[in-house]
Amino acid sequence: MRKGRFPVPAGVTDWSIAVGVVVLLLGTGLSGAHPSGGRELLGSALLAVGGLVLAARRKAPLVVLAVAGLSAVGYQAAGFEVLAVSYLVAVYSAVRVGHFAVTLAASVGLLAVLLLTAVVSHGGPAREAVTQARTTLEIAWLIAAFAAGEAVRQAERRADEAERTREETARRRADEERLRIARELHDSLTHQISVIKVQSEVAVHVARRRGEHVPEALLAIQEAGREASRELRATLEALRDDDPTPPHGLDHIPNLVKRFRTTGLETTLTIEGHPHAVPAAVGRTAYRIVQESLTNVSRHAAATTASVLIDYRPGALAIRVDDNGKATPDTAPTPGIGLLGMHERVTALGGRLRTEPRGTGGFTVQAELPTNGAP
DSSP, X not given: OOOOSSOOOHHHHHHHHHHHHHHHHHHXXXXXXOOOXXXXXXXXXXHHHHHHGGGGTTTOHHHHHHHHHHHHHHHHHTTOOOOOHHXXXXXXXXXXXXXXXXXXXXXXXXXXXXXXXXXXXXXXXXXXXXXXXXXXXXXXXXXXXXXXXHHHHHHHHHHHHHHHHHHHHHHHHHHHHHHHHHHHHHHHHHHHHHHHHHHHHHHHHHXXXXXXXXXXXXXXXXXXXXXXXXXXXHHHHHHHSSSOOOSXXXXXXXXXXXXXXXXXXXXXXXXXXXXXXXXXXXXXXXXHHHHHHHHHXXXXXXXXXXXXXXXXXXXXXXXXXXXXXXXXXXXXXXXXXXXXXXXXXXXXXXXXXXXXXXXXXXXXXXXXXXXXXXX
């Protein structure tokens, strides 16, 4: 059932229809000419069964069609001259989901059986005329049920095709935008990063040839240039790929921490819990959280130490990055693009993120990412 302002569950609708048909059949059958005794009880039971089975018309339309048809034959053979309303609803439901040929064959067979039942059960020319009129009416109602079911099926098919077209258009536009971003990144960043990388490597090479001491800062720039080049290349490949799989995950965090040590930031890494495989999206997000946190520490915190904690918990992965920088509980941090991106990544996985100054000074970033059912 499509969503509306006040959506009604499909099961409630089906049971309401089934109960309504039962009431209609029993009311019509018992108010008119009908048998007595055991045949009345049997016919009434078949009327009820033929209506109640409609509650399963979405799950098993052909089974419902068969049961409703047999019930109609049964209660008319018992002496109830009631229009097979439950069978008409079953016909509509079966045609709606595409069982046109089977439903048509079953309906032709049912009409023949009902006609034969009426002829055998009732004799005389008057009864024959009534039987023919009723048969004509049943054929008309069957045609109407077929037409309604087919019309609804075609309308739903066109709606589904329109939805697929919208999704394909949105996907194509997303692909075009992804490629545009890739071109922009390539045109704007590749040259500058390559210049930084080449110049830092030349400076290190010249200093070593002269036998001079290479400053740690210059080595850090060289390594950062190499890493930025690798990151940019991987990002461009991911943007151009239909199924992007960025390469960095939990396994790359130790090397990340080691690189920040070369910048002069005393960084430690602690692993707690029992390490185990986590979904790729969780691993990538954990890496980005640590990377962005340590980058902020080295750029803005004026810190000398930073600690990274990876805690494997049942059903979750916890990450914590602390520093001893200048942040205090009285200073409210201004969220930048890095923190906002971090929050978006964590929220997309259904996790929690907390970023705030520590009571003892410095800043803390704490994230908890669910590992059960993460994409």
